[in-house]
Amino acid sequence: MMNSADAELIRPGARRGGRRPGDSGTREAVLEAARRQFSQLGYDRTTMRSVATEAGVDQKLVGYFFGSKHALFVAATRLPFDPAGSMSGVLGGDPSGTGKRLARLIVGLLEDPVASSRIIGLVRAAAAESRAARMVCDLLTREIWRPAAAEVPSERPALAVSLVATQVLGLVMARYVIRAEPLASQPPEAVVDLMAPLLQMVLVSGHTQP
Amino acid sequence: MMNSADAELIRPGARRGGRRPGDSGTREAVLEAARRQFSQLGYDRTTMRSVATEAGVDQKLVGYFFGSKHALFVAATRLPFDPAGSMSGVLGGDPSGTGKRLARLIVGLLEDPVASSRIIGLVRAAAAESRAARMVCDLLTREIWRPAAAEVPSERPALAVSLVATQVLGLVMARYVIRAEPLASQPPEAVVDLMAPLLQMVLVSGHTQP
Numbered sequence: 001m002m003n004s005a006d007a008e009l010i011r012p013g014a015r016r017g018g019r020r021p022g023d024s025g026t027r028e029a030v031l032e033a034a035r036r037q038f039s040q041l042g043y044d045r046t047t048m049r050s051v052a053t054e055a056g057v058d059q060k061l062v063g064y065f066f067g068s069k070h071a072l073f074v075a076a077t078r079l080p081f082d083p084a085g086s087m088s089g090v091l092g093g094d095p096s097g098t099g100k101r102l103a104r105l106i107v108g109l110l111e112d113p114v115a116s117s118r119i120i121g122l123v124r125a126a127a128a129e130s131r132a133a134r135m136v137c138d139l140l141t142r143e144i145w146r147p148a149a150a151e152v153p154s155e156r157p158a159l160a161v162s163l164v165a166t167q168v169l170g171l172v173m174a175r176y177v178i179r180a181e182p183l184a185s186q187p188p189e190a191v192v193d194l195m196a197p198l199l200q201m202v203l204v205s206g207h208t209q210p
Numbered sequence: 211m212m213n214s215a216d217a218e219l220i221r222p223g224a225r226r227g228g229r230r231p232g233d234s235g236t237r238e239a240v241l242e243a244a245r246r247q248f249s250q251l252g253y254d255r256t257t258m259r260s261v262a263t264e265a266g267v268d269q270k271l272v273g274y275f276f277g278s279k280h281a282l283f284v285a286a287t288r289l290p291f292d293p294a295g296s297m298s299g300v301l302g303g304d305p306s307g308t309g310k311r312l313a314r315l316i317v318g319l320l321e322d323p324v325a326s327s328r329i330i331g332l333v334r335a336a337a338a339e340s341r342a343a344r345m346v347c348d349l350l351t352r353e354i355w356r357p358a359a360a361e362v363p364s365e366r367p368a369l370a371v372s373l374v375a376t377q378v379l380g381l382v383m384a385r386y387v388i389r390a391e392p393l394a395s396q397p398p399e400a401v402v403d404l405m406a407p408l409l410q411m412v413l414v415s416g417h418t419q420p
Contacts (some may be wrong), residue, residue, distance in 0.1 A: 126388050127337030137388045145390070162384060162393035163404060169388070170380025174372060178336050178347045178379070180355070183372035194373060197417060198408060207407060 027065055029055040034076035043073065043121065070125040070132035074139065077122055080115030081105075083144045091151050099200025103192045106168055106199075110176060111188045123172050140165065156208045163202035167195065237275055239265040244286035253283065253331065280335040280342035284349065287332055290325030291315075293354045301361050309410025313402045316378055316409075320386060321398045333382050350375065366418045373412035377405065 033054035037046040048069055052059040066072040090101045109115040126136040145161045154160040174180045175191065186194070201207045243264035247256040258279055262269040276282040300311045319325040336346040355371045364370040384390045385401065396404070411417045 123383065124337045127334045127383070133388050137390060140388075140390070156392075158392050159396075159404075162390045165388075165390050166377075166380035166384040166393065168380070169383035170376035170378070173333065173337070173379035173383060174376040178343050178350075178375075180347060180350070180372045180375050182366075182368050183376065186369075194369075194418065197411065201407065201411065208404065 026055075026057060026061070030057060030062055030065060030072075031076050034072050035078070038073060038076060038121075039117075043069075043124075048072065067131055068129060070129045071135055073125050074122060074132050074135040077118050077139075079139075079143055080112070080118045081109060083147055087148055087151055091153070095153065095204055096200075098204050099198070100192065100196040102164070102199045102203065103195040106171070107188050107192045107195065110172065116176065120172060120176055123169060123177070152203060154203065154208055159208045160203055163208065164199060167198055167202065171195065236265075236267060236271070240267060240272055240275060240282075241286045244282050245288070248283055248286060248331075253279075253334075258282065277341055278339060280339045281345055283335050284332060284342050284345040287328050287349075289349075289353055290322070290328045291319060293357055297358055297361055301363070305363065305414055306410075308414050309408070310402065310406040312374070312409045312413065313405040316381070317398050317402045317405065320382065326386065330382060330386055333379060333387070362413060364413065364418055369418045370413055373418065374409060377408055377412065381405065 030051060034046070034051045037051055037054065041050075046069070048062045048066075049059045051072065052062045055062075062072065066075055086105055090098060090105055093101070109119060122136050122139075126133040145158070145165065148164075149157040149161045151157075152160050171191070175183050175186075183191070183194075240261060244256070244261045247261055247264065251260075256279070258272045258276075259269045261282065262272045265272075272282065276285055296315055300308060300315055303311065319329060332346050332349075336343040355368070355375065358374075359367040359371045361367075362370050381401070385394050385396075393401070393404075
């Protein structure tokens with residue numbers, strides 16, 4: 001909800017006929033505009049101003065809601081997969097294959113152009129700014145880590161999930177951001193084979209038992 | 211070496227009496243000023259301009275040498291440990307303890323305020339910009355990965371070293387940047403115990419054999 005002082009931030013006569021104070025659609029309109037621009041123009045060419053213009057609100061309102069472009073990016077990002085559905089696919093079935101199924105899921109997402117640009121974008125935003133890092137942490141905790149911890153067959157499931165996150169973040173940074181060789185030029189199936197035993201260790205093999 | 215067009219970039223009458231074209235100390239003077247400012251003022255308050263002023267050169271020359279603040283930061287960063295000495299300490303001794311010794315070294319560096327600010331700074335710079343990412347990759351390849359690969363008892367030592375890098379980058383991102391819980395609040399010795407079997411697996415246990 002906005003207070004009355006925020007009403008001035010809504011530009012009179014802007015697109016969509018201007019948004020009223022307390023209009024619950026305002027924040028969503030900003031996020032929609034941000035999503036479209038980040039995906040079509042890319043991160044660098046999208047600005048707080050260009051998003052505000054498309055959403056028909058004052059730039060200050062975007063700042064009021066989100067604080068920075070990194071934070072707006074994180075808020076606008078939708079996870080490129082359904083965590084609940086993916087989880088049951090990974091954790092169902094033979095426990096000795098869990099690491100391999102999770103490695104296939106992760107590498108599959110990172111080799112898909114749309115999904116990987118969102119995931120790598122989140123990692124970059126988190127690394128750039130502590131506010132965005134907190135938002136990424138909140139997003140991943142809420143959408144992936146907490147639901148996953150409820151399903152993971154470990155005595156310390158939340159810790160096991162943190163260690164899976166460590167593996168994914170390390171893979172993103174080493175293979176896709178820094179491009180460490182020879183990892184960066186391995187074919188995807190080889191990366192699955194490299195990651196599977198590490199994921200099996202942290203998720204299933206009692207690695208995090210006290 | 212600079213060409214003659216670069217000579218104009220050196221500000222006449224600047225500190226140290228101005229630097230001459232081809233002065234091999236110019237680049238080093240910029241790096242020295244950058245090192246001092248990044249460590250004493252922090253990343254945000256250090257600018258290409260403030261570094262140029264302290265080094266007594268035109269800001270354009272700093273741009274010519276380094277391209278961006280991220281890249282200047284990477285070039286100015288000295289690794290906070292001696293890779294060769296550290297490596298022999300880790301790889302010497304009982305092979306069954308290699309993962310633990312490496313985990314102690316890595317966590318020790320990341321828990322040390324000076325060393326960790328340099329390591330986390332490199333990771334942040336790499337995530338922020340592809341040019342800085344390439345420079346971080348070159349730095350790590352030259353200073354750590356290539357010498358380490360010569361010593362690692364694996365059939366595919368370079369790949370094993372890439373996977374160690376994956377573990378370190380993941381730990382930096384998950385524990386120190388995104389601060390994923392409960393990993394972020396584990397005591398250092400617990401993190402050593404969590405990382406040791408992962409490092410043992412990638413470095414010693416035949417994980418990367420074809």
